[in-house]
Amino acid sequence: MPKVAIVGVGQSAFVRSYPGSIREMVFDGFQEALTDAGMSAADIGASVVCSAPEYDKQRSPSGVFAEYLGLNPQPTVYVETLCSSGSTGVRLAYSLVASGLHDAVAVLGFQKMSEISSAETQERMGRGGDIQWESPFGTMMPAYYAMFARAHMDAFGTTPEDLAEIRVKASTYGQLNEKAVYRKAVTADMFADPEHRMAGTVASPLRVGDCCANADGSSCIIVASEEKADALARKPIWILGTGAASASVNLAGRDLFSGLSVAREAARQAYQMAGIGPDDVDVAEVHDCFTIAEMMAYEDLGFAEPGSGKDLIRGKETYKEGRIPVNVDGGLLSKGHPIGATGGSQIRTIVMQLRGEAGEIQVQHPSIGLVHNIGGVGLYGNVTILGR
Amino acid sequence: MATKKDVDDRFKKFGTVSFTAISKTNDFIDYLEQGKVMGTRCGACGKSFFPPRSNCYRCLDNPMEWFEVSGNGTLVTYSRLQFAPIGFEADLPYAIALLDYGDYKVFGRISSEIPEEELSIGMPMRTRVNELPNGQLNYVFEKSDS
Secondary structure (H helix, E strand, O other): OOOEEEEEEEEOOOEOOOOOOHHHHHHHHHHHHHHHHOOOHHHOOEEEEEOOHHHOOOOOHHHHHHHHOOOOOOOEEEEOEOEOHHHHHHHHHHHHHHOOOOOEEEEEEEEEHHHOOHHHHHHHHHOOOOOOOOHHHOOOHHHHHHHHHHHHHHHHOOOHHHHHHHHHHHHHHHOOOOOOOOOOOOOHHHHHOOOOHHHOEEEOOEEHHHEOOOOEEEEEEEEEEHHHHHOOOOOOEEEEEEEEEEOOOOHHHOOOOOOOHHHHHHHHHHHHHHOOOHHHOOEEEOOOOEHHHHHHHHHHOOOOOOOOHHHHHHOOOOOOOOOOOEOOOOHHHHHOOOHHHHHHHHHHHHHHHHHOOOHHHOOOOOOEEEEEEEEOOOOEEEEEEEEO | OOOOOOOOOHHHHEOOOOOOOOOOOOHHHHHHHOOOOEEEEEOOOOOEEOOOOOOOOOOOOOOEEEEEOOOOEEEEEEEEEOOOOOOOHHHOOEEEEEEEOOOOEEEEEEOOOOOHHHOOOOOEEEEEEEEOOOOOEEEEEEEOOO
């Protein structure tokens, strides 16, 4: 298999309400990535656009963006796997480059969630579940993940306090991330105070503080061939492994409720392709749409045995100075989660870490990084392994 | 004069708000009206499906037979919601849950008569048809007698 590189990364600020249209928002991430790579639009052979379409008023946005970004007449295509659309786009770009079809592909992730109300958002997110057999019961994403939290607590003695500590860690780094939507501190005391907003139950046992925020934003990852990468001034970061999996949309079709089978399968594939194991990972970005999702990711990725994820957070092992730093950019919990932009934002963080350009959140000399990006409630899962 | 063709949209009666009107499993609704929660079983390989489906992916398009979800399942997991999507606000608070019947699992709601404190993972529960205040039909899980 030919080597495939990431040569440019970019991201708009993730904000509550973006003051512009979707093409303008996508331009922000693209401009940053192209500048980062030292390339021009003419160098890009194709574009892949990633989002969850139910938020978009514009049908088929890829064609609109291609024109606005100066990417005509190059081909463009739209991909969607809910919240993991961004890393699915990078996986598709990997195959387009590895096949020799294109030597540079721009992966553009975006979501402008503020165009609809929070209740409408929950309704649309809930329809990422099984609309024929589950949605008529009044489902929504926090409740689905809450069912996993309940099962995890029952199986392993994980506590609400453990989950709160994951949010506390996220806010530690979110405060340092100027592109994060939530930049305030969150403390364990807030969860312990029943009157505090963070402690209010959304869907038991998950509370407001266990949930990430909606946001508007865009991201851009430029994937290139070895030849193209070598011609650029900047040192490339290599895609060492990519794994992807799917599972039953209806929870009735699942067997695992204290973890996500898609994450375990995608991780297995990615580790095998990269020829490494969990102990070789120096820094990771995981899909912490809810605190329990990060807890399960520790175990699904092999950073801890099933049931021992709580020991990682209790021992602060996933902090920047710990054994396996996770989400030291604030994660989805603090950055916000503009669905289609999230995977690209996670990859951007790992690329910057591997380059040693992460500033205040820089982990000491990482050589291998991992990105875990999940769509739906473990309906889709992508694991991407990057190296210097 | 041509008469308007009848549309079989029975499925729109499922749940507080149904997002589906037409399905080849529309008979599920007739069974609910008779007080029965039904799944389907493949006539060729015998695999049981819940939710019911009209096709077996193992045998490809074999005749499916209906069977009744009866007896006890065990509570796999659950969550009680304090916020609801649009259209479900009047039902709050309510709990969604999953029961394991061995051959298959059932996703649904827990009876509103059971307080959350009385729920525990692994407890036996049974599935019962339920009429909602707005006239729609769903099914709920209640404590097993045994």
